[in-house]
Amino acid sequence: MSMSFRRNRWFIAVMATLAHLCLGTVYAWSYFQNPVSETFGWSNSATAGTFSVAIFVLGITAAWGGKNIERIGARKMAVIGSFLYAAGYIISYFALKSHSLTLLYLGYGAVGGMGLGLVYVAPVATVSGWFPDKQGLATGMVVMGFGLGAFVMSKIVAPLFMSITNNNLPNTFLFIGLLLLVTLPFFSSFLETKEKPGAKAESNLDVKISALIFKPSYLLIWFMFMFNIVAGMIFLSFQSPLFQDILMLIGETDRVALAASGATLIAVSAVFNGLGRFFWGGVSDKLGRVNTFILLFLIEIAVFITLIISKNPVVFFVGVCIVLLCYGGGFGIIPALVKERYPSVMATVYGITLIAWGVGGIVGPQIVAFMKDNYHAEASVYSFYTGLALLIIGLLFSLLLKRVRHQ
Numbered sequence: 001m002s003m004s005f006r007r008n009r010w011f012i013a014v015m016a017t018l019a020h021l022c023l024g025t026v027y028a029w030s031y032f033q034n035p036v037s038e039t040f041g042w043s044n045s046a047t048a049g050t051f052s053v054a055i056f057v058l059g060i061t062a063a064w065g066g067k068n069i070e071r072i073g074a075r076k077m078a079v080i081g082s083f084l085y086a087a088g089y090i091i092s093y094f095a096l097k098s099h100s101l102t103l104l105y106l107g108y109g110a111v112g113g114m115g116l117g118l119v120y121v122a123p124v125a126t127v128s129g130w131f132p133d134k135q136g137l138a139t140g141m142v143v144m145g146f147g148l149g150a151f152v153m154s155k156i157v158a159p160l161f162m163s164i165t166n167n168n169l170p171n172t173f174l175f176i177g178l179l180l181l182v183t184l185p186f187f188s189s190f191l192e193t194k195e196k197p198g199a200k201a202e203s204n205l206d207v208k209i210s211a212l213i214f215k216p217s218y219l220l221i222w223f224m225f226m227f228n229i230v231a232g233m234i235f236l237s238f239q240s241p242l243f244q245d246i247l248m249l250i251g252e253t254d255r256v257a258l259a260a261s262g263a264t265l266i267a268v269s270a271v272f273n274g275l276g277r278f279f280w281g282g283v284s285d286k287l288g289r290v291n292t293f294i295l296l297f298l299i300e301i302a303v304f305i306t307l308i309i310s311k312n313p314v315v316f317f318v319g320v321c322i323v324l325l326c327y328g329g330g331f332g333i334i335p336a337l338v339k340e341r342y343p344s345v346m347a348t349v350y351g352i353t354l355i356a357w358g359v360g361g362i363v364g365p366q367i368v369a370f371m372k373d374n375y376h377a378e379a380s381v382y383s384f385y386t387g388l389a390l391l392i393i394g395l396l397f398s399l400l401l402k403r404v405r406h407q
Contacts, residue, residue, distance in 0.1 A: 026112070027236050087107075147277050230364040
């Protein structure tokens with residue numbers, strides 16, 4: 001392959017998107033939530049903890065990765081992370097074989113989460129450097145891949161391996177890990193930056209990061225992003241179980257049909273999650289980043305109010321898709337917002353901002369898990385009320401951000 005082709009920025013953007021597609025398989029956790037919980041007798045909170053640990057470690061690792069990507073290099077960081085993410089699934093095989101929740105947290109959660117964090121930040125930082133003229137569009141395209149990963153997992157990869165293994169969960173996780181071991185490092189190997197590693201290191205002499213991130217102008221961005229994530233995470237970790245609960249209310253009892261309906265929701269909402277990153281990233285190029293966030297919060301608030309009122313499965317299905325369209329939009333907007341406001345330290349600040357993802361990854365799933373374990377009949381309504389309150393706070397923060405002078 002010629003060097004000129006490898007350095008084509010759109011080819012690099014496609015490879016970055018495919019790398020994110022592999023990573024986004026983590027968003028299909030709700031496909032496994034019920035089977036894992038029921039097979040091994042773990043509570044909803046304990047089982048959802050696996051996903052929460054993975055997202056939290058992702059956020060922390062991405063913060064470290066953003067600070068060190070210039071020194072290590074995007075390609076090297078992504079390839080290392082690729083092996084770690086695949087290893088997380090392979091360790092999960094041993095965890096499920098031995099009925100060890102602790103080992104599952106270690107494998108899928110800690111090791112897999114580290115891999116996610118290292119790989120996630122590299123494609124975004126790489127493509128951001130190649131597209132100074134199309135920040136929202138280009139980075140939105142890359143993170144769109146992450147959103148679509150749940151579609152690939154829930155409708156293609158997981159059902160295929162579950163069928164091949166005769167619904168054997170440990171073997172399914174093993175085969176997924178082996179597949180990722182081949183595909184993810186391949187895509188990551190094409191993440192070539194415009195600058196050689198170490199050629200343009202971000203200087204903390206010019207900007208003291210610790211002082212910068214405690215200014216109101218940044219804290220509002222961080223919390224605004226986090227509240228939007230919590231709203232999406234309420235569904236990402238439990239959309240299939242919540243949808244099945246609503247279907248059972250109208251008389252559906254066939255477990256195979258319920259699981260298939262849940263998988264369909266995961267797949268369709270994943271498309272909206274993915275497209276939201278691309279669509280809203282482009283919209284923010286025209287409306288402005290903060291104005292677009294305000295619009296996202298207003299739409300999500302309207303949806304959550306509707307879901308509190310309605311028990312209709314069609315309304316729930318559509319509502320989840322709209323919320324994940326807006327959830328994905330936050331990820332499409334944030335890289336461009338950070339790039340605009342902190343251009344000299346973009347990778348470092350963007351990595352720190354992703355810690356909000358890690359926090360949201362704990363708060364969102366655990367809200368629903370707690371409600372399902374303690375208030376099963378009203379779990380969805382109580383979860384939506386909590387999410388609505390946080391979205392209103394997020395809207396207020398986004399409105400404040402328009403008034404606070406950028407420092």
